[in-house]
Amino acid sequence: MNRLQWIKLSVITLCALSSIIFYQSVKAQEPVQLPTHAPVSSDGKNMVVQLCDGETNMEVKGVKPGERLSPDQAQIVSNQLMAQWLAKQPKEVTEAWMKENLIVKNDQKANAQTTSSNEQSAQDQPIDFTGRDYQMWKKELEQEVSYGDQIFHSDSLLGSTNGVACAMCHPHAANTHPETYPKFQIQLRRVALLRDMINWCIENPSRGAKLHPDDPKMRALEAYIMAQRKGTVMEPGKH
Amino acid sequence: MIPLKWEKRLQEYLQNRELWIKELYKAGSFWEGRRKFLKMAAMAAGVAATNSLLPHSFQLVDIVNAAPQGQQPFTFAYISDSHLYEKTLNERFVRQLERAVADINALDPQPDFVLYGGDLAQLAQPGELKLGAQILKQVRAPIRMMVGEHDWFLDLGDLWKELFGKPYYSFDHKGVHFITLMSVNEKDFWTAKNLSPMQRMQIVSGLDDGRQSSFEVGEEEREWLARDLANVSKTTPIVVFSHSPLYKLYKPWNFWTDDAEQVQALLKPFQTVTVIHGHTHQVLSNRIDNIHFHGMLSTAWPWPYAPQGLPKLTMQMNRPDPFNQTEGLGDGIIDVLGNGRVNKRYDLWNRNPLFVSAQYLDSNGASDNPSKTALPSY
Numbered sequence A: 001m002n003r004l005q006w007i008k009l010s011v012i013t014l015c016a017l018s019s020i021i022f023y024q025s026v027k028a029q030e031p032v033q034l035p036t037h038a039p040v041s042s043d044g045k046n047m048v049v050q051l052c053d054g055e056t057n058m059e060v061k062g063v064k065p066g067e068r069l070s071p072d073q074a075q076i077v078s079n080q081l082m083a084q085w086l087a088k089q090p091k092e093v094t095e096a097w098m099k100e101n102l103i104v105k106n107d108q109k110a111n112a113q114t115t116s117s118n119e120q121s122a123q124d125q126p127i128d129f130t131g132r133d134y135q136m137w138k139k140e141l142e143q144e145v146s147y148g149d150q151i152f153h154s155d156s157l158l159g160s161t162n163g164v165a166c167a168m169c170h171p172h173a174a175n176t177h178p179e180t181y182p183k184f185q186i187q188l189r190r191v192a193l194l195r196d197m198i199n200w201c202i203e204n205p206s207r208g209a210k211l212h213p214d215d216p217k218m219r220a221l222e223a224y225i226m227a228q229r230k231g232t233v234m235e236p237g238k239h
Numbered sequence B: 001m002i003p004l005k006w007e008k009r010l011q012e013y014l015q016n017r018e019l020w021i022k023e024l025y026k027a028g029s030f031w032e033g034r035r036k037f038l039k040m041a042a043m044a045a046g047v048a049a050t051n052s053l054l055p056h057s058f059q060l061v062d063i064v065n066a067a068p069q070g071q072q073p074f075t076f077a078y079i080s081d082s083h084l085y086e087k088t089l090n091e092r093f094v095r096q097l098e099r100a101v102a103d104i105n106a107l108d109p110q111p112d113f114v115l116y117g118g119d120l121a122q123l124a125q126p127g128e129l130k131l132g133a134q135i136l137k138q139v140r141a142p143i144r145m146m147v148g149e150h151d152w153f154l155d156l157g158d159l160w161k162e163l164f165g166k167p168y169y170s171f172d173h174k175g176v177h178f179i180t181l182m183s184v185n186e187k188d189f190w191t192a193k194n195l196s197p198m199q200r201m202q203i204v205s206g207l208d209d210g211r212q213s214s215f216e217v218g219e220e221e222r223e224w225l226a227r228d229l230a231n232v233s234k235t236t237p238i239v240v241f242s243h244s245p246l247y248k249l250y251k252p253w254n255f256w257t258d259d260a261e262q263v264q265a266l267l268k269p270f271q272t273v274t275v276i277h278g279h280t281h282q283v284l285s286n287r288i289d290n291i292h293f294h295g296m297l298s299t300a301w302p303w304p305y306a307p308q309g310l311p312k313l314t315m316q317m318n319r320p321d322p323f324n325q326t327e328g329l330g331d332g333i334i335d336v337l338g339n340g341r342v343n344k345r346y347d348l349w350n351r352n353p354l355f356v357s358a359q360y361l362d363s364n365g366a367s368d369n370p371s372k373t374a375l376p377s378y
């Protein structure tokens, strides 16, 4: 065979191999199943409204299926559904919900005041984010970071087979310098992202199986590492 | 298939890198000759006659200073922080301790003794401590043991003491008074939280685990130290071994001893004091008044430098290459000079050795500087 044939053969083999690998990894990482809501059975005379938990529902007397609720009716229905749901929850959940609701109410009050005192700018500018938005963002991020923190400090959660956890060499994620990625790593034969180095560490010092880039653990590890370097100047390519 | 070209390039890269690193450290190589010379000088009276062999003129001054009290210079070696798991779980850490033992056993002449710097085990499991004891039996020279927090917080030292004896003690060797401290006591954080011994050990084993207390020598041991020092002449050179640095570097990682000032105060009346510590897994040098401080290398993994509080006199070691798992690790030797001061040698695996001399610390970094890193250590 001449050189060209060799190249052709290599390309074909490579394509075949990579599609197998891709298929295997897709198979291994089936998407997380989101909850689905089973349709609620009714006698067909009254409208049935279901809460987003997929369980709580109520019949709206005098409104036929397919009809439209008036805003007032809709508010009453949603209040009743929430009341039903709250009644089923443990005390902590109820309390957290009330707290959050209070924040929303206060935000609305504050917004209303701003609108009346500064009507012009309130009309020109889109509605600002509320305290509830900030609270939600913070809570969700903290959850992700704290899951990453747990994995980072636990050889078993990481899937290490020799007891070595990330934090054993990187207390508080020191010396992980996520701000220097992407950068070319000749040992990896490509431009490496932080996740490639995470996988390198999982496979080598920790002797574990590498994580799919979209694996919840990989996402959480990246979140934790980056959160530790908040405020650091980005320096892609730095070695 | 394809990687042939890449393999070749990688090989080239690694070769070039090696040459380049050698080039960088060339400046350090006169040290080897110097060390041999120090020993020669100690034996021979005709110091001036050999002066022409030396590349730097200030070294003659160093030699003269080295023996004002006419003590017999000697050398001891160290191995530290092996963090062993059982062999079936983690063979690499076991191999690395064995490598250090082989290094020390190959020293010719043999050191007077070998200090083991603590953290022999990772979680103080019987299987880990006993495995460590068995490997350390292969050391040819006499061994002096020190305890680390990873050896202690499962059974609060029961097995360690059974295997290795007292956690703090002193001894005299060739005119130098040696003191080994147990500096990693922690105030009880476990009883109130009802933690099991294993939970307690797990928490202490996490360097950045804020649920633990700080390291301390403690009152009882400080009283013992005061009594021990009462019989020692103020001109006798003192060398202290402690697992944690006997000063306050970085509390969040316990690079720290809570009662460091009190211990330093006990050592202050003495002319010549050196502290050799483990725990920090890195090249680390400091001086506080009359006390010189030297860290020890680990055989398991290197720690990053603390983000704050690094002593001014520390010449950082180059940051370890993550693609090489024995980078930043090693063992080393300590030359005790005629005046009781010490020259410290860090025998880094994969790199040329790094030296931190008594003269460098005595001159507050004005002379005899160790070679600098080429890259930032982050």
Ligand SMILES: [Fe+2]
Pocket: B081, B083, B118, B119, B148, B279, B280, B281, B298
């Ligand atoms: Fe250690």
Ligand SMILES: [Fe+2]
Pocket: B119, B148, B149, B150, B243, B278, B279, B280
């Ligand atoms: Fe330690």
